[in-house]
Amino acid sequence: MVDNINGLEVEITADADEAVEEIERVTEALERLSAAAEDANRALERLGGGTLHLETQRQGDRERTTIEAATETAEELRSDNFDTQ
Secondary structure, three states: OEEEEOOEEEEOOOOHHHHHHHHHHHHHHHHHHHHHHHHHHHHHHHHOOOOOOOOEEEEOOEEEEHHHHHHHHHHHHHHHHHHHO
């Protein structure tokens, strides 16, 4: 199939089976990410921290997940916790 996108002719060759397989791979990855976030939330609770949310936020010229930010926060909390013991 050939489509015209912004004045460019683009040939679309992906078939339905490939699309379904890709959607299934992405869904499985999101499920693993969700499970990892739940594990991280439990770890943060043990450290007395907050919770994680699976969303992205714009920071400068790149996107960064709140999981990355929360991981940094957890590392800081862990460091502070060890410093006070």
